[in-house]
Amino acid sequence: MNNETTTDLLVVGAGIIGLAHAALAVERGLSVRVIERDHRAVGASIRNFGHCCITAQSGELLRLAQVSRRNWLRISELAGLHAAPTGAVVLAHSDAELAVLKELSASREPGQVVLLDAAETRAKLGPAGAQAPWPGLIGGAFLRDDLRVDPRTTVGRLADWVDSRPQAIVHWNTPASGFTSVPDGVRVTTPRGDFTASQVVVCVGHDLDHLFPEEAAEHRIQRCSLNMALGRMSEGFRLSPAVLTATSMLRYPAFVETEAAAELRDQVTTTAPELLEVGANIMFTQRPDGTVILGDSHHYHRTAPPFLDESVSETLLEHLENTIGERPRILERWQGVYASSEVAPLFVQEVLPDVTAVSVTSGVGMTLSFGVAERTIDSLFT
Ligand SMILES: Cc1cc2nc3c(=O)[nH]c(=O)nc-3n(C[C@H](O)[C@H](O)[C@H](O)COP(=O)(O)OP(=O)(O)OC[C@H]3O[C@@H](n4cnc5c(N)ncnc54)[C@H](O)[C@@H]3O)c2cc1C
Known part of the structure; x- marks a missing residue:
């Protein structure tokens, strides 16, 4: 041509x-x-993060996400992309978090959102479930249809x-x-x-x-800027699915639309207001080379300033450490920017x-x- x-x-x-x-x-x-x-x-x-967040979409977006999943898996085979049908795990540390997961699970076909106790949650995480302490974990949910891809x-x-x-x-x-x-x-x-x-x-x-x-x-398209980091955990740390937490449940539509989400928001407002201040979504995924993508915060602008505020990164890192029970060794930091509209x-x-x-x-x-x-x-x- x-x-x-x-x-x-x-x-x-x-x-x-x-x-x-x-x-x-x-x-x-x-x-x-x-x-x-x-x-x-x-x-x-x-x-x-390379997280295809299929299950936590709703309505038309959920339908598009399911079509996308099917195409991802097919095209990955053809083009040699890394796309693993690992699902995602949502960690729960409180009854308010469990209530959101329970409500979502009840609204979906059996097997799509599986409620887990603490031991089952650790098992779904893969070897990392036993390797790290995961302090305060009381249960969670497995989101069957999510994919992990390599950005x-x-x-x-x-x-x-x-x-x-x-x-x-x-x-x-x-x-x-x-x-x-x-x-x-x-x-x-x-x-x-x-x-x-x-x-x-x-x-x-x-x-x-x-x-x-x-x-x-x-x-009203704006730029949303996010503080991100790449880290390494202790030797041999292997995580299978993407991992989401309470703040993820305050962002993705299927969680946000539950009645229980209001109480969860109140809880996070009281216990960790600093997370809401930086628009945090505490989550992480592991890349095929073993490094872990860690994030994130959300700030909205027409033009994004290029500077990464270290206090925002530190807030995220502290909560990531509290979640895993181990502090990652940071290898890289970067700013992500995506299109956003209300x-x-x-x-x-x-x-x-x-x-x-x-x-x-x-x-x-x-x-x-x-x-x-x-x-x-x-x-x-x-
Ligand atoms: C930190 C971060 C974490 C995220 N995590 C997730 C996640 O886990 N799961 C998920 O589903 N989504 C996630 N997203 C969102 C997702 O990454 C974006 O929605 C998606 O990558 C947007 O793809 P795009 O092709 O539209 O944009 P881009 O990847 O930005 O590509 C646009 C391309 O257009 C090019 N371009 C611009 N202007 C011109 C021009 N005039 N002529 C030619 N080329 C041009 C640019 O150079 C660029 O390469 C995340 C985003 C960020 C920033």
């Missing part, structure tokens, strides 16, 4: 949302071009796989700067020349305001004729990616 070829689809942005669209389009035999601003993707898709390797491998298909190409260091309707579709302007496609899908995450400022403002959890809009912008505005783009992508590709090409 050369630069003059008009493709069926042109995707702007090689994060997980753009590449999920590209991969599903390629699978259907469509010709696809992906253009990415950077020399390699360094956006939200490599900075996250550091996923988008690079997926881009390579898309690029290796005969009818697809990925162009790096190629920012899109303009879109013009032409007789056979849309012409996309870049400093490396123009490309034409029948349909364009713009997946630039939180940078939607750089290309479509009015639409981003109307949807208006709706997703932004999917035809912003110009044959140009659709897609941004997950609720911090669960890894989870929803392949579900949202399937829906977009269905709507544009069937």
